[in-house]
Amino acid sequence: MTLLIKNGLVFSEFNEEPTRGDVFVRGNRILRLGKFSRGSADYVIDASGCMVMPGLVDTATDFDHYFGPFSVDFQGEYAKRGITTVLGGGMGVSLAPFSEEFDGFVFRPWDFSSANVNWHSVKDFLRAVRRQKMLINFGVVVGYESLRMKFTGERARDLSEREHLAILRFIRKSFHDGAFGVSFNFVSPIVKRVAQEELL
16 A cells, blocks of 8 residues: 655655655655655645654653553553654653552552552563553663662662662663663752762
8 A cells, every 4th residue: 555645844854954745655664755646646645734754752751650551542642742652761760660669659540459560570561561552652761760769768878789789680681671771860859869879
């Protein structure tokens, strides 16, 4: 199947400024940008007066803090704004590992009392996400504050050597399980009071 999106204001990585033009698509792949006749495609969308752009990636969001991966309606709100990919776990807080201390930092837009949200690893969490219907792409980074709270709760005390090594092991395992990185919130009251050496 071919699709022609005609006469849109096209934003692309190839041009510094958006240009008025067409986008030719075959299957799920953009083949060319330019000007094409209406008869060149199976389906035509008139994008006059509209912007045509690649899906936006939101890396500074609290999407997962609202349990977004588990709500098609919540995902739909992102998709309506052109956001097709979200990176969860920002601002130092992630849903994996989930702990009682972390529970106060997330917002439950619906009743989760019957759901098992006790993910002990990124692997467990991503497995739960994969079982959901997803409208957008979702990736995760590990929130450092979430890891720290597994050991210290909300206290800003120094980590023991054993705790520090356990956090480093969890981070390495998280990368292996599919996490894209680690996030920090340097204005958090907890992280502001930890030793700089711990974060390096």
